[in-house]
Amino acid sequence: MSVSTLQSPRADAYVVHPERKLALYYVVTGLIFLAVGVAIGPAQALNYAGIDVYKYLPFLKSYYQGLTLHGVLNALVFTTYFISGLLIYLPSRELNLRPRLGFAWFTYWLMNFGVILAAIAILTNGSSVLYTFYPPLQGSPLFYIGAALLVVSSLLVGVQTLWLWAGWRDKHRGQLTPIVTYMCCATWCMWILASMGIVVETVFLLIPWSLGWTSGVDPLLSRTLFWWTGHPIVYFWLLPAYVSWYAFVPKQAGGKMLSEPLTRLTFALFLLVSVPVGLHHQYGDPGISTFWKLIQMSLTFVVALPSMITAFSVAASLENAARAKGGRGLLGWIRVLPWGEASFTAQVLAMVSFIFGGAGGIVNASMDLNQIIHNTAWIPGHFHITVGTATTLSFFGISFWLLPHLTGKPLWNPRLALWSVWTWFVGMMVFAVGMHWEGLLGIPRRAYISSLPSTVYADGARVPMALTGISGMILLISAVLYYAVVIRTLTGRQRDLENAPAIPFSEILSKATPTRFQKLIDDLGLLFWVGAILVLAVYLPSLIQMVQNPNLVKGWQLW
Amino acid sequence: MDLHTVERFERVWIGFAIVMALLMGLAATYNVVRAVVPTVRSSVGQHVDIKNLAATPFGKPELKRLGFQTYELYMVAHIFEFTPSEIKLKAGDSLEMHLTSADVIHGFQILGTTINVEVIPGEVATVAYRFKKPGIYMIVCNEYCGFGHHKMLARIVVTA
């Protein structure tokens, strides 16, 4: 890593590495949007406890407007900003190459512009269509244009990153891509393939339809294109956390990444099989043949494999680190890990939550079991311990070193940071128990149930509802603690880039050598096209059938 | 802990993961293909015109007796109710349900059973179930359909 030598007394943080500022803006903008989204969460948790607080929230016109904000800001906006900042920054530092700054800032502002359009649509109650925006519910054109711009600008960030990598490869023929860059670029390639569904859906179907240029839209075709993206988007959220778990957490634990070849294989597999699985969100849909649902179900079980490998590799690297520090016993080594470090602890707790999330995911993926929990409260129970914890808590953990690294300002009150981490973990675990349980009792997701008489659901679900309500309060406290740390860190006056934490790149125990196989999977372009062929093979039969037999229906505004 | 031992454990773990994934996949496929768990059926590519449901069997959405203990039901989901909203059966009756929506996408879940399908305007979802136990089975719309979504309920009353 190059060290800043151009320190002026006022230490301009960004002269040597102006891409720091870019990453900082992406990450902090993402965190600001998350703050708004998360603020609504506890009200929803109370709703699932049978307590209606919406009459005290005059700025929300309905439960569903709030839920649209919560889903869009947390799952779509926050993640996209944070990931864009992180996944262009890490390769540029690892390769020591600077992205074209003019273009990089253009994409940042384009993303802001898109989000502002969508925000106007939602805040004026013009688009309470939830973050899945299934037609024929018809939101305002601004909503769909904003969503499309958000995705397109993230793709432009991806292309810039791949461009950097291509430049590096030209100068280093015959060498394997450095590991962090490999993981980031594989993630971007996967996202390019994954996002095509939502891009086609918004640009060709929903935007023209919401502008009145077309009179109808095919609801099933739109749903299918949505889930083309909607499943793999979860890997777009998860893989950046995996980057950190593989490449940074071992170092933070005092150890090393164990096996670079296996790490690369994991990401290659994700690029190949993340996308052709979206039909597992449509098991209950008429109009799609059971055969293709089952094929995509089988592929879903295949994508579980790289996550299983990750669980092993990451756990082994932690054990390795702990034993090197003198930890012993079958599980006793766990005690010597650096539990006092908020960044480390956050990410390990994120991993723990993902074990449960993954187990629940197997249930969701099984077409038979899915019918018991599809669209019940189980589903939000599931994704708050995946994207809401595995991803979000990892990103919190990353922010604890990344913000000081980018700004040169020390982390404010590391103890409070640790508290925010544990309360988030405990809160989400309690939340998950409550919501999974409510789902098994048949309580639907996305429902303003606290406005119903208690005889409908509440009387039969006292305990899980209480757990959900309590978890919402724990999470509210956690969010306040976390944002206190972030705000006080960013507004700190002291700026010392010399002693700021470096990116915790881990050393590697078993390095990848340019064998034929490793050279093959180093060719991400090739993997991309193989992945694309697989996606087309399992989607085209259904899509062609839908396009040939269109079912166009008119739009509705029902909020 | 040397790298060799780790690699051995790693191979065992990956083998275990592959076997598990295979078993889960096969079990689910079996349950679906052999209809151990009834799943949604449909004539792929065939639609009903929701502007003119009167000209289809959905024009008269009601329960029809087909034979001994077998019934057929055409049901329309629309904002924010199901028609018909109450169905009466006897324990042991089999019911084949045909569902469509007259407006936006709705959900159709019968609590206490494994019936859980999406009701998409213009598409016809068919699903069958045999009600063995008497009781009141609640039908819930579990796909967001607008401001009245949470109130969209119906029921099946199964008497002994």
Ligand code: HEM
């Ligand atoms: C304070 C923390 C949080 C609380 C208390 C909370 C609570 C909830 C609840 C109760 C629901 C279910 C609402 C319903 O189905 O009607 C929900 C939905 C959701 N949450 Fe959270 N949440 C929190 C944080 C997050 C985070 C960090 C993320 C993602 C990064 C997230 C993403 C979502 C998404 C995508 C939905 C689904 C929205 C929809 O169904 O349209 N939440 N949240």
Ligand SMILES: [Cu+2]
């Ligand atoms: Cu999925």
Ligand SMILES: [Cu+2]
């Ligand atoms: Cu509904």
